[in-house]
Amino acid sequence: MTTLHKVVFVISVTLIANYGESWTIASPIVKTTTGLVQGATSESAQEFLGIPFAQPPIGERRWADPTPALSWEPNILNATEKRPGCPQKFCTSFLPNTSCPTVTSEDCLFLNIWTPLDANATSGYPVMVFIHGGAFKWGSASNVVYDGSYLARDGRVVVVTIAYRIGLLGFLYTGDGKDDANGNFGINDQRLAMQWIQQNIANFGGDIHKVTLFGQSAGAQSVYIHLMTSETTGLFRAAIIESSPFAVPYRTKGEALLLSKKVCEYLNCREDDLTCLRSKTSDEINDALQAVTFKITGRKLDEYFEPVGPVLNGNELHAQPMDAARMGIIRNIPIMVGTTTEEGRLFVYGAWRHNLTKAEYEAVLALLHPTHFEEVEKEYPADDKPDLRDELSLVVTDYLFACATRNVTRNILNKGNTNVFLYVFDHATSARDVWGIDTFCEGHVCHAEEIEYIFGNKLSSGNFTEDELNLSGSMVTYWSNFAYTMNPNVGPRTSNLSWPSYDTKVDTLLYFKTPENKLLRNYKSDVCKFWDEIQYDE
Numbered sequence: 001m002t003t004l005h006k007v008v009f010v011i012s013v014t015l016i017a018n019y020g021e022s023w024t025i026a027s028p029i030v031k032t033t034t035g036l037v038q039g040a041t042s043e044s045a046q047e048f049l050g051i052p053f054a055q056p057p058i059g060e061r062r063w064a065d066p067t068p069a070l071s072w073e074p075n076i077l078n079a080t081e082k083r084p085g086c087p088q089k090f091c092t093s094f095l096p097n098t099s100c101p102t103v104t105s106e107d108c109l110f111l112n113i114w115t116p117l118d119a120n121a122t123s124g125y126p127v128m129v130f131i132h133g134g135a136f137k138w139g140s141a142s143n144v145v146y147d148g149s150y151l152a153r154d155g156r157v158v159v160v161t162i163a164y165r166i167g168l169l170g171f172l173y174t175g176d177g178k179d180d181a182n183g184n185f186g187i188n189d190q191r192l193a194m195q196w197i198q199q200n201i202a203n204f205g206g207d208i209h210k211v212t213l214f215g216q217s218a219g220a221q222s223v224y225i226h227l228m229t230s231e232t233t234g235l236f237r238a239a240i241i242e243s244s245p246f247a248v249p250y251r252t253k254g255e256a257l258l259l260s261k262k263v264c265e266y267l268n269c270r271e272d273d274l275t276c277l278r279s280k281t282s283d284e285i286n287d288a289l290q291a292v293t294f295k296i297t298g299r300k301l302d303e304y305f306e307p308v309g310p311v312l313n314g315n316e317l318h319a320q321p322m323d324a325a326r327m328g329i330i331r332n333i334p335i336m337v338g339t340t341t342e343e344g345r346l347f348v349y350g351a352w353r354h355n356l357t358k359a360e361y362e363a364v365l366a367l368l369h370p371t372h373f374e375e376v377e378k379e380y381p382a383d384d385k386p387d388l389r390d391e392l393s394l395v396v397t398d399y400l401f402a403c404a405t406r407n408v409t410r411n412i413l414n415k416g417n418t419n420v421f422l423y424v425f426d427h428a429t430s431a432r433d434v435w436g437i438d439t440f441c442e443g444h445v446c447h448a449e450e451i452e453y454i455f456g457n458k459l460s461s462g463n464f465t466e467d468e469l470n471l472s473g474s475m476v477t478y479w480s481n482f483a484y485t486m487n488p489n490v491g492p493r494t495s496n497l498s499w500p501s502y503d504t505k506v507d508t509l510l511y512f513k514t515p516e517n518k519l520l521r522n523y524k525s526d527v528c529k530f531w532d533e534i535q536y537d538e
Contacts, residue, residue: 032200035073040080041117044149048113048204049142050083053196054189056107057165062278063172063181066109066192083110085140086166087282090290094138094350096436099448101140106169106282111193112141114148114159119205126483127158127206129197129236131190133217133243133448136309137167137289150456154473155480156492158206160197164189164222168263168285173256173311174271181274183256183311190222194235212483214240214336216451218309221245221321227331228324229316238486240479241337242454243447246321246404247536248306256311262292305347305400322404322536325411332416334486336478338423338509339405344396346447348389349440355387364392368399372534379530403528404536410504421488422502422509424523425450430465450512454479467514474517478510 028046029038039048054066061067085101086108092100119125132139132146141161148159164170170186198208213236215223220241226232227239251259261271266288269276277285293307310317324330348356356364361382366373380395382388402424409422428443429452435441441449453472464472474495481491488499497517499510511520 029076030203032203033196034069034071035075035077037077037079039113042149044153045114045117046119047115047149048079049081050110050112051077051079052110053162053193054109057109057169057185057189058106059278062106062169063185063274065182065185066189068192068196069109082112082142083163084108085142086163087169087286088134088138088167089283089286091134091138092437094437095134096434096438098145098434098436099134099139099143101142104282108163108165109189109193110141111160111162111196112146112148113201113204114152115205116152116156116158119158121203121205123205124202124207124210125156125158125205126210126212126480127160127197127201127208128155128212128214128479128483129160129162129194131162131164131213131215131219131222133215133219134166135306136171136186136218136221137307139166139218145451145457146455147457148455151454151476151480154456154476155483157480157483158201158204160193160201162190162193164193168289168308169282171251171256171308171311172260172263172277173251173253173313174260174274175257176313179272179274181260181277182315183313184316187222187225187310187316190226191232191235194226194232198235209237210483211236212238212240214242214479216242216448217244218306221248221310224321224324224330225310225317227333227335228319228329231316233331236333238334238482239336240482241335242450243339243343243401244321244337244405245305245343245400246408247400249320249322250310250312250317251308252312259292259308263288266291322408322411325408325415328415330412330415330417334419334421334482335412335417336421336423336482336488337405337409338425339397339401340447340449341424341426341445342393342397342449343401343447344393344398345444346438346441348393348396350438352389356389356392357386358382358384358388361388361392365395368395369534375530375534379527398524398527399531399536402524403531406524406528407532407536409502413502413504418501419486420502421482421499423499423512424509424520425453425512427453427468427471427512427514430468450475453512465514471512471514471517475512 029036037048052069054069084103084105087104132141141163146161152159164186171183172181173183174181213223221244223239223241264271267280365376369376409420426445428445432442453475456472477493477495478488482488484491500508508519508521511518
């Protein structure tokens with residue numbers, strides 16, 4: 001058996017299904033650079049779960065760049081079970097259970113692969129690599145919402161979800177020296193996973209020359225970072241950016257150092273003593289992050305949304321997100337980018353579980369945009385209602401997401417990239433049990449609402465309605481076609497509506513909505529002109 005060929009052993013396994021039926025499944029075995037992996041076959045796809053792409057980032061490897069996984073030969077890796085998520089705390093206090101891992105461990109650098117049932121080493125299916133969100137402190141590549149079975153089956157693509165270190169374990173910055181924690185370890189984890197994919201995905205049936213990188217929220221921010229660094233050139237050819245808060249700036253070195261100072265004080269360690277920091281448990285480190293979240297700068301409300309994350313260190317990152325588009329340092333490749341209509345609601349209602357008074361609303365605006373908060377208050381006036389969370393949600397949606405996305409898109413076009421496709425998602429899922437603790441998102445189009453439609457998963461106890469099935473089908477069509485041809489309109493699947501690339505003069509985007517999608521012109525154009533004029537206060 002060579003490294004270029006896939007060997008599939010069919011193991012007869014008798015399973016007792018709900019109605020007493022027995023059936024036989026295939027147990028696929030694939031050769032990788034580090035050994036054989038044995039997956040499983042479902043009704044929809046072949047799946048390979050929990051494949052390590054890096055050595056465990058523990059001990060001396062905590063706060064160090066990731067190193068490739070070691071060989072497990074002559075053993076065969078059992079790739080039929082999900083692995084733990086990276087360490088995190090308080091996730092279920094803010095997000096639905098389906099977005100949070102049930103088990104965590106610092107040994108968490110794994111990836112999951114789903115392929116069409118007929119995939120083999122000669123298939124050459126396009127590859128879609130997904131980076132999960134979670135404010136750089138929550139989430140997991142193995143969450144049920146990211147199960148790639150249906151997207152692999154219906155889109156006829158290979159789907160990969162990748163893990164990366166989050167929180168302080170992924171982004172602590174204490175300096176640039178060789179004995180410092182240099183930050184952005186989570187970003188480097190993602191890059192190593194993409195390199196593993198280039199070395200191995202062909203044996204799973206993927207085409208290394210047709211890799212599309214896509215992500216949502218912090219995952220979308222990560223995709224954008226990989227678009228601005230030369231370190232990932234050649235690792236993917238197209239990108240999809242879902243709900244990136246472009247107006248949230250990366251941490252400067254000064255801000256990151258202040259965070260590490262506060263964390264070290266909490267943990268009774270010196271800032272230059274990684275040995276002391278490495279002696280702390282992951283729970284202690286996450287408790288420290290929670291304790292110091294509001295004690296860094298007080299400069300912006302977005303510090304609450306993302307207290308830790310990518311550091312503007314001059315290596316992986318050398319420009320703030322809005323500036324990167326203006327400066328023309330975003331790679332000129334095809335991009336799909338968009339938002340939901342109520343992005344801010346999840347954050348505002350999650351942060352304020354009680355009514356927001358007028359005085360609090362005005363104070364928050366001053367934190368959100370310190371240099372122009374009076375103009376912002378005039379654009380988004382407050383009345384004397386007892387609760388102004390809806391009003392603040394609109395501000396956050398427009399400022400951090402919708403208008404910032406429009407601004408970035410227009411600047412990317414101004415620098416010569418004519419293959420950018422802009423969308424807005426506007427459908428509230430009919431099922432009422434999807435959001436769990438976040439009941440305030442029921443009946444609303446919150447941040448992350450589109451994910452289950454792209455992956456095609458039925459997360460709730462009820463099924464999609466017919467309109468929702470059609471909506472999901474249309475999104476799978478555009479996303480998978482884009483993976484095939486870098487054009488959402490061209491590929492194996494057909495759509496009734498042609499999605500034009502974005503043009504600043506025509507200002508047309510694709511509006512995902514039931515009962516049918518439509519093209520929409522001048523979406524939020526007036527309010528976005530307001531934000532463009534006062535700038536995004538980075």
